[in-house]
Amino acid sequence: MSDSNNQSTHGMMAEFDSVDSLLAAARRIRDAGYTKIDAYTPFAVHGIDDALGIKPTKLPWITLTGGVIGALTALAMQIWMNSINYPYIISGKPYISLPAFIPVAFELTILFASFGSFFGMLALNRLPRFSNPVFTNPRFDLATDDKFFLYVDAKDARYDGEGVARLLGDSGAASVDPVVEDETPTEVPKIFFTLAGVLAMVAIIPVLVVAMMRVTTSSQPRFHVFYDMDFSPAKDAQQVTTLFADGRVMRPDVPGTVIRSEDGFDIDFQTGVDMEALAAMDPARAEHLVRLVAQAPADEAAPADEAAGDQVADAQAAGGASEPVDNTPWLQDNPLEVDAELLATGQEKFNIYCAVCHGVSGRGTGLVHLRAQRIQSPTWVQPSSLHQDILYANNYADGKLFSVITNGIRKMPGYGAQISASDRWAIVAYVRALQLSQNAEESDVPAGQRAAVAQAE
Amino acid sequence: MNIEPENPTLRLPSPVARLAMPMMGVGAVLLLVGVLLGAIFSSVEMRFAMGAYLTAYTYCLTISLGALFFVIIQHLCRAGWSVTVRRVAELLMSVLPVMAVLFLPILATLWIGEGTLYRWDSEEWVAAHHPDWLNPESPQRSKGIYLSDWFFTLRAILYLSIWAGLALYFFRLSRRQDDTAEIRLTERMQAFSGPAVILFSLSVTFAAFDWVMSLEPIWFSTMFGVYIFAGGMLSAICAITVGVYLVQAAGSLRQQVTVEHYHDLAKLIFGFVTFWTYIAFSQYLLIWYGNIPEETFWFGDRQEHGWAIVSLILVFFHWLLPFLALLNRNLRRRPAYVCGWAAYVLLMHFVDIYWLVMPSVTESPTGGVMGVVTTVLCSLGMVGLFIGAVLRAGDGAPLIPVRDPRLQESLAFHNI
Structure with a gap:
């Protein structure tokens, strides 16, 4: 860059x-074979890339890389968060649920691709820099006005x-000047360091305040930054409101509401009776x-149901306890066709809803139950074992x-x-299958699998 | 550069133009045979045949509508680059009156058959499945009224006249400018393009609801109109690309349409491939996440009986493959390459429309051998009719708007 003899030139600037x-x-x-050249114009000039012989930029590849990294980061992040670190x-939905991950993946793809473009552009242009020798000539300011400049770098x-200079002059330049050493000092001015120091100290204050608050106590009530988030104006269930004439927060169904029931409606199927x-x-x-069960019309609906339900439950379930004879005509058999698929569903639901108390x-x-025993809970009653005679199918109807x-x-x-x-x-x-499994004879096992059972024992 | 209207290199070469009537004739015959197969062969139900007809019709219609929107949007943003390819788009949209006539068979299924194509058209079906639609006291009565023969017909007439009107308006003014060179005509088209966009988007949205979405009268997706639009716009740009490329291959427009225009068309194809995917995925995501049976069954139907393969084809071959293929700038500047992918996307658009319509009509993705024959005949016939009509419109007109005030800008157009 610097010639040994005198003030160095960085290149030649021609004005057009x-x-x-x-x-x-x-x-x-370009045709003369120069490669380290650049043009400065007040507006984008079509065809200038070609005229300067500039090779296509590599920036798109950086953008693409950024995008791919963004997509992979988003997917990895979500999979790790939602299914490994905190399932x-x-x-x-499943833990790893691609459709749910795509919006975030899309956003991060765009973000990282933009970062790739932006920072890649800066890096390829070797920006930012404190100064550029081309600015030493005051006429160069016209590059943002109405003049066009062509620069040939001395490193070529x-x-x-x-x-x-001769070639540029012959090409019709209005003037040609060498670009000389930029005399702007390269050191950062002292005032910046002072300012940075002051800023750093000011920035510590909030941290210190927070740290102090952590170790001291206060009699003041807590300060609510977001009051309406701490105290949501939304009503909770069972509260009262002045918004509706009847004062109820929980609204009854709108007249004409369409009940979505399971396929067809069968009262026996719904009650087991x-x-x-x-x-x-x-x-x-x-x-x-x-x-x-049939969801009485709106006027006599909901509020009483809860209590009535308990009564009925007591009455229905009384078989074991208060009432020795249960005359209820329970459905004796399962109305669904019992096959492997149904049993698999039953097993899944049993393990979700029943097994926590009744055990797998x-x-x-x-x-x-195990936990209740460990903490010696005084009010805990052990859940019934499902393997008692009185609960078997011949004593306890399916409907019951x-x-x-x-x-x-x-x-x-x-x-x-x-x-x-x-x-x-x-x-x-x-449950019937479970009961059967505890009382099975060897003859219940299909002939082909008896050997496997024997081996397991 | 010679841009006189009489310059033969600005017109359809006569061997191509002469194909117009034969193509329309053969197309009409194929279409008729295709639909009649449904009436004759018991293995193909009439419902399937009309579904195939609707598929073929929607395919050509969406291309035409996309071209209409392309023209409107060029006027709306006063685009300079696109002038040399705009006439091809104008030709594609100028057949909208023909498309209006081709809608008649679909209307006929309402008035002649009972639920031949649209199930809601059958009173028996409505009474059995949705008696509330007929009950004056039920809020669902409005759905019964909306999906009634006469209201449906009225709306169809409204949509078709809006489109035919818009198409003829923009086509005639543009053609008149070829002779008179009035700048005022461009100003008029620009002034009308704003209201035209509003008319266009509303009518396309509701037509998509009426004609395709109501095949499943319970199902609803407010995004459906945009989905149809996205596919149509994408395929219209592809059709323009292929059209321009073929015209150049036949010897016309060689100097007027340059690699720069192909580059821009390819950018639009790339963009709209992504837009289509964005809309398609958004529609899927909302329904998938909401997980409400009234909505999910529509996608459920498209994941059973082999339709899952078609769904996956759309994901990987309607989006991923063209997305990757058109990602690179250097490749987007190769006209033959761009034309090839445009033709490919046009094929995928057919798969998309088939996937939208047919699962509501038939359980099996193909409908058996005769089903495939019916679909192919209907589609080839409709496309033949469509291309024939476009050629007929293009015969005798210059293939660029020779007196457009922005023509010079377009001829000199240069991407950085």
């Missing part, structure tokens, strides 16, 4: 009055000051049950088991609201 003369000169310089089921292999037979025996109870084996030794799952019994809550009726029937089928 029009786009056409600039383009013509650029082509000439969490959201909306019942073919560069010789006189020859370049042979309703026609019950209607013949005890019309009042049948009517009450029907009204409960159904012996009443689920995790909740269904009803217990639906409405609960003793300390067990009802699961009717959480598990759909067909899944409840699937659980009934699975």
Whole structure:
């Protein structure tokens, strides 16, 4: 860069009055074999890349790399967060759920590609820099006004000051000047360091305040930065409001609301009771049950249901406890066709909803029970073992088991609201299979698999 | 450069122009045979045949509509680069009146058959599945009214007249300018392009609801109109690219359309491939995440009985492959390469429309051998008719708007 003898020149700058003369000169310089050349114009000039012989930029590849890294980062981040570090089921989707990850992946692709473009552009142009020798000539300011400049760098292999100046002059330049050493000092001015120091000290203050707050106590109530986020104006269930005339926060169904029930509506299927037979025996109870299950019209609906449900549950489930004889005409058999698929569903639901208390084996030794024992909970009652004679199919109808799952019994809550009726029937089928599994003879095992059983023992 | 209207290199070469009537004739015959197969062979139901007709019709219609939007948007943003390719787009849109006539068979299914194509058209079906649509006291009555023969017909007439009107308006003014060179005509088209965009988007959205979405009368997606538009716009740009390339191959427009125009068309194809994917995925994501049975069944139908393969074809071959193929700038500046991918995307657009329409009509993705024959005949016939009509419109007109005030800008157009 610096010649040994005197003040060095960085290159030669030629000034032009029009786009056409600039383009013509650029082509000439290019054809003369110069490669380290550049043009400065007040606006984008079509065809200047070609005239300067500039090779296509590598920037798109940096952008592409940025985009690919962005997509991979987003996917890796979400997979790690949502399925490895903190596995969490959201909306019942799998842990690794590609569609849910795509929006974030898309955004990060764009972000990283933009970073690639922006910082790649800066890097390829060797920016930012404190100064550029081309600014030493005051006429160069006209590059943002109405003049066009062509610059040949001294680092070019073919560069010789006189020859370049002559060539540029011949190409129609209005003036040609050497670009001399930039005399702007290269050191950063002291004032910047002072300012940076002051800023750094000021920046520590909030941190110190926070640190102090952590170790001291205050009698003042907590300061709420976002008051309406700490105290949401939204109402909770069961609260009152002045917004509606009846004062209820929980709104009844709008008239005309369409009930989405399972395929068809079958009262026996929903209750586990042979309703026609019950209607013949005890019309009042049948009517009450029907009204409960079939979602009575809006005017006599909801609020009372909860309590009534408990009553009915007690009455229905009374078989074991208070009432020795249960006359209810329970459905004896599972209304669904029992096959491997149904049992698999039943097993899945059982393990989700029932096994925590009743245990995976159904012996009443689920995790909740084990924990209750460990902390010696005084109010805990051990969940029933499902492997008791009185609960087997010949003593305890399928419909009754269904009803217990639906409405609960003793300390067990009802699961009717959480598990759909067909899944409840699937659980009934699975419980039967579970019971059978504890009482199976060798002859129950298909002949082909007996050897495997023997081996397992 | 000679840009006189009489210059033969600015016109359709006569061997090509002479194909117009034969193509229309053969197209009409194929179409008729295709649909009649449905009536004759019991293995192909009439419903399937009309579904194939609707697929073929929607395919050509969306291309034509996309071309209409392309023309409108050029006027709206006063684009200079596109003038030399605008006439090809104008020819593609100028057949919208023909497309209006070709809608008649679909209307006929409403008035002649009962639920031949649209299930909601059958009173029996409505009474069995959605009695509330007929119940004056139910809020769902409005759906029954919306999906009634007469209202559907009225709306169809409205959409078709809006499109035919817009197409003829922009085509005639542009053609008149070839003779008179009035700048005022360009100003008029620019002034009308704003209202035209509004008319266009509303009518296309509702037509997409009516004609394709109502094949599943329960299903709804407010994004559906945009989805149809995205596919149509994409394929219209592809059709313009292929059209210009073929015209150049036949010897016309060699100097007027340059690599710069192909580069811009390729950028648009790339952009709209992405836009289509964006819309398609957004529609899928919302329904997938909401997971409401009334909405998910539509995608469910498209993941069963082999339709899953078609769905995956769309993901990988309607989006991923053309996306990667058109990513590189150097490749986008090769006219033959761009034309090849444009033709490819046009094929994928057919798969897309087939995937939209047919699962509502048939369980199996092909409909058996006769189903394939019906689909192919209907599609070839419709495309033949379409291309024939475009050639007929192009015969005798210069293939660039020779007196457009921005023509010089377009001829000298240069990407940086």
